[in-house]
Amino acid sequence: MKKIxxxxxxxxxxxxxxxxxxxxxxxxxxxxxxxxxxxxxxxTDKLNEILSKETESKPLPVQVEGDVTEVCKxxxxxxRVKSSTGxxxxxxxxxxFLVPVDLEGKRVVIAGTASLKETxxxxxxxxxxxxxxxxxxxxxxxxxxxxxxxxxxxxxVL
Numbered sequence: 001m002k003k004i005x006x007x008x009x010x011x012x013x014x015x016x017x018x019x020x021x022x023x024x025x026x027x028x029x030x031x032x033x034x035x036x037x038x039x040x041x042x043x044t045d046k047l048n049e050i051l052s053k054e055t056e057s058k059p060l061p062v063q064v065e066g067d068v069t070e071v072c073k074x075x076x077x078x079x080r081v082k083s084s085t086g087x088x089x090x091x092x093x094x095x096x097f098l099v100p101v102d103l104e105g106k107r108v109v110i111a112g113t114a115s116l117k118e119t120x121x122x123x124x125x126x127x128x129x130x131x132x133x134x135x136x137x138x139x140x141x142x143x144x145x146x147x148x149x150x151x152x153x154x155x156x157v158l
């Protein structure tokens with residue numbers, strides 16, 4: 001029984017340590033996830049234009065340049081990137097990498113796949129909680145949203 005308790009405690013502690021955003025600053029040239037090259041990156045507005053023409057929401061391989069407006073404060077597992085039609089969500093593929101919280105306000109190039117997806121109220125509230133929003137802001141979320149979502153293989157800070 002003692003072994004089970006010890007093993008369970010060790011697993012929980014290691015999970016806690018692994019679920020932290022990377023320490024350090026997000027500086028120009030830093031790569032997170034797979035190495036990303038900045039050539040051929042499109043703007044977030046161009047991505048919106050491409051996705052608005054899609055009738056199916058199949059994932060499209062993309063390389064997008066944009067400004068980070070928000071970062072998951074809990075573990076750095078997602079960011080929001082600015083576009084003229086509203087911010088869109090970037091999730092780190094399979095939680096394989098995390099980004100520092102100070103990535104907010106930085107310009108990045110993201111490589112991954114993009115598609116239009118409906119995000120449920122439950123998921124939107126979860127993201128708002130991760131972002132440190134107030135209880136009132138979280139409770140005000142009452143409709144799902146259809147927005148571009150990028151599943152990132154990697155990103156680089158510009």
